[in-house]
Amino acid sequence: MKSFEKxxxxxxxxxxxNVDTDAIIPKQYLxxxxxxxxxxxxxxxxxxxxxxEGKTDGARRPNPDFVLNKPRYKGGxxxxxxxxxxxxxxxxxxPWALLEYGIRAIIAPSFADIFFNNSLKNGLLPVILPxxxxxxxxxxxxxxxxxxxxxxxxxxAVVLPDGTRVPFAIDPFRRECLLxxxxxxxxTLQHEADIKRYEERRRxxxxxxxxxx
Amino acid sequence: MGRTLxxxxxxxxxxxxxxxxxxxxxxxxxxVHEVTSPQAFAGLRTAGRRLWRQRTNLAVADHNVPTKDRxxxxxxxxxxxxxxxxxxxxxxxxxxxxxxxxxxxGIVHVVGPEQGATLPGMTIVCxxxxxxxxxxxxxxxxxxxTSEVEQVLATQCLLQKRAKPMRVRLAGAMPExxxxxxxxxxxxxxxxxxxxxxxxxxxxxxxxxxxxMEGRMTLCNMAIEAGARAGLVAVDxxxxxxxxxxxxxPRGALWERAVAAWRDLRSDDDAVFARxxxxxxxxxxxxxxxxxxxxxxxxxxxRVPDPSAEADPARRAAMAAALAYMDLAPGTPLAAVxxxxxxxxxxxxxxxxxxxxxxxxxxxxxxxxxxxxxxVPGSGLVKKAAESEGLDxxxxxxxxxxxxxxxxxxxxxxxxxxxxxERCASTSNRNFEGRQGAGGRTHLVSPAMAAAAAVAGxxxxxxxxxxxx
Numbered sequence: 316m317k318s319f320e321k322x323x324x325x326x327x328x329x330x331x332x333n334v335d336t337d338a339i340i341p342k343q344y345l346x347x348x349x350x351x352x353x354x355x356x357x358x359x360x361x362x363x364x365x366x367x368e369g370k371t372d373g374a375r376r377p378n379p380d381f382v383l384n385k386p387r388y389k390g391g392x393x394x395x396x397x398x399x400x401x402x403x404x405x406x407x408x409x410p411w412a413l414l415e416y417g418i419r420a421i422i423a424p425s426f427a428d429i430f431f432n433n434s435l436k437n438g439l440l441p442v443i444l445p446x447x448x449x450x451x452x453x454x455x456x457x458x459x460x461x462x463x464x465x466x467x468x469x470x471x472a473v474v475l476p477d478g479t480r481v482p483f484a485i486d487p488f489r490r491e492c493l494l495x496x497x498x499x500x501x502x503t504l505q506h507e508a509d510i511k512r513y514e515e516r517r518r519x520x521x522x523x524x525x526x527x528x
Numbered sequence: 529m530g531r532t533l534x535x536x537x538x539x540x541x542x543x544x545x546x547x548x549x550x551x552x553x554x555x556x557x558x559x560v561h562e563v564t565s566p567q568a569f570a571g572l573r574t575a576g577r578r579l580w581r582q583r584t585n586l587a588v589a590d591h592n593v594p595t596k597d598r599x600x601x602x603x604x605x606x607x608x609x610x611x612x613x614x615x616x617x618x619x620x621x622x623x624x625x626x627x628x629x630x631x632x633x634g635i636v637h638v639v640g641p642e643q644g645a646t647l648p649g650m651t652i653v654c655x656x657x658x659x660x661x662x663x664x665x666x667x668x669x670x671x672x673x674t675s676e677v678e679q680v681l682a683t684q685c686l687l688q689k690r691a692k693p694m695r696v697r698l699a700g701a702m703p704e705x706x707x708x709x710x711x712x713x714x715x716x717x718x719x720x721x722x723x724x725x726x727x728x729x730x731x732x733x734x735x736x737x738x739x740x741m742e743g744r745m746t747l748c749n750m751a752i753e754a755g756a757r758a759g760l761v762a763v764d765x766x767x768x769x770x771x772x773x774x775x776x777x778p779r780g781a782l783w784e785r786a787v788a789a790w791r792d793l794r795s796d797d798d799a800v801f802a803r804x805x806x807x808x809x810x811x812x813x814x815x816x817x818x819x820x821x822x823x824x825x826x827x828x829x830x831r832v833p834d835p836s837a838e839a840d841p842a843r844r845a846a847m848a849a850a851l852a853y854m855d856l857a858p859g860t861p862l863a864a865v866x867x868x869x870x871x872x873x874x875x876x877x878x879x880x881x882x883x884x885x886x887x888x889x890x891x892x893x894x895x896x897x898x899x900x901x902x903x904v905p906g907s908g909l910v911k912k913a914a915e916s917e918g919l920d921x922x923x924x925x926x927x928x929x930x931x932x933x934x935x936x937x938x939x940x941x942x943x944x945x946x947x948x949x950e951r952c953a954s955t956s957n958r959n960f961e962g963r964q965g966a967g968g969r970t971h972l973v974s975p976a977m978a979a980a981a982a983v984a985g986x987x988x989x990x991x992x993x994x995x996x997x
Binding site: 332333337338343348404407433436487488489498503527528 | 548549552556564570575581592606609610647649650655657672679682683687689691726756783821842845846960961962
């Protein structure tokens with residue numbers, strides 16, 4: 316997993332509540348068996364004027380009204396979003412698409428649980444800030460061309476252009492994994508003995524779960 | 529202090545707890561399908577890892593499979609490759625797979641319970657958000673991403689934080705013509721699509737106790753649409769009689785021992801929930817969604833709401849965008865909305881009880897001119913059972929297409945999809961933009977409501993239809 320320490324980057328505002336994973340990456344792009352190639356189809360239905368049929372041949376017309384296509388937001392790596400971002404399916408293709416496009420952090424008042432988890436496991440940092448702060452950021456981004464923020468995971472704060480620090484919470488375990496780029500499997504396999512002990516105990520308590528083994 | 533059902537399930541699966549509350553949680557059952565697993569198997573191969581416990585895994589292809597002319601194979605190449613990749617991965621790693629020509633094949637969340645692979649007290653995961661369905665059996669079940677699919681394959685564990693227990697009590701008796709789907713939509717309408725975020729929702733109360741297992745599965749299936757990763761229903765006689773004799777369920781003395789343990793799978797009387805909601809279902813009417821989020825829902829007798837009456841600016845903007853996408857004007861009575869397509873299927877509503885409810889509405893009637901209607905059973909076994917009752921004839925005589933099992937038009941990864949601008953009465957779970965096909969418009973309803981709409985050509989109140997066929 317990519318590690319995440321500190322990022323200063325242009326902010327892209329996506330002013331919609333309940334952005335679902337079907338919007339982030341539509342299902343016709345989920346047929347791939349690899350982890351790459353999803354970035355070109357991030358927000359596909361909003362980003363292009365002609366519908367995508369599962370292939371990207373480069374001939375599609377970008378929707379000039381969609382925020383990602385506006386020249387002032389090109390190269391943005393921090394997505395500013397609204398409540399319940401990432402609701403819907405469990406597809407990890409959603410964080411894969413965001414990361415491949417170049418997004419490294421998302422700031423929103425709330426996230427859907429599965430998307431939140433999937434993001435953390437890929438080095439995409441979901442930052443929860445209070446509603447009023449997010450409202451203010453939307454106004455500031457709109458009014459300030461080139462508006463950039465710093466997301467500092469080490470100290471757990473978003474730093475505004477005027478130097479104001481807005482703290483955000485993250486589980487210490489997740490923070491550690493992100494800072495070091497550690498993945499869950501590697502961590503878990505360090506505790507093999509615990510898993511085996513649990514299985515022994517469980518086999519005695521609930522033998523029907525181990526029938527035939 | 530008493531414990532909630534969620535607490536009991538969680539506590540019995542903690543392998544190790546970290547100081548910040550993150551737990552290594554043991555997983556008893558892993559259901560696998562073709563869309564979210566290929567990258568996980570590739571990860572195992574790259575790292576040279578084996579499965580921790582082969583027999584906890586059960587696989588089936590459902591999202592991409594065709595629902596007709598199966599003998600011809602899968603025409604779309606990328607879909608075919610994905611389904612074949614699942615087959616190869618299962619063969620290489622020794623996982624039981626119900627292949628496309630196996631009568632047990634179907635939607636993973638229909639197959640698990642039908643086989644008794646879903647049991648009370650289990651932790652159950654699958655790379656699909658509608659894994660919440662299995663919570664109907666008093667199991668802790670939730671969707672996971674592909675990284676977690678790989679972790680479960682390799683370690684039988686997940687790193688998780690405890691959710692907050694929430695109880696939704698459904699009081700009163702469900703009126704005639706109102707189904708579990710209507711309860712689910714009404715709950716989402718009440719608490720919103722983020723209402724259950726961070727929570728596991730236990731559905732309780734007399735209306736839940738009165739539901740069949742099929743109905744409870746429909747309710748828990750849509751817990752994720754209320755933001756909760758997991759839905760739960762306590763174990764009772766209905767649960768036990770559903771499971772007895774299923775192929776993967778324990779037998780004989782083991783069954784007796786399991787049942788004794790399962791009887792404790794309910795919240796203690798003095799258990800405390802982080803949040804409680806109560807809804808009286810006695811006055812509920814059949815529900816229809818009007819927008820592009822499942823929380824945008826009203827009763828069939830109501831009208832499309834007016835965004836200008838909404839105080840919150842973000843919500844107002846979302847409502848206006850939804851109405852533009854759905855091509856609906858504020859104030860339109862839902863019953864006046866004409867439809868082009870009817871889809872009866874999905875992990876929400878493709879079980880035998882659902883097909884029976886739909887068939888009751890169409891028996892002796894015809895699908896309205898210009899309406900395309902299809903029924904996609906949840907599994908090969910559901911299809912077979914329905915055919916043995918003659919439901920296939922009822923649907924076919926009315927002009928419905930009778931298909932093979934799969935996810936089909938719920939998410940349109942196979943050939944079954946809406947064309948841009950088409951409006952669909954669907955028994956599925958998500959009305960997101962483009963969900964059933966780019967530009968397609970989805971209205972979520974119960975099986976009876978969808979079937980009646982197919983006949984009428986527009987939404988109707990099934991309570992006016994009962995018994996007048």
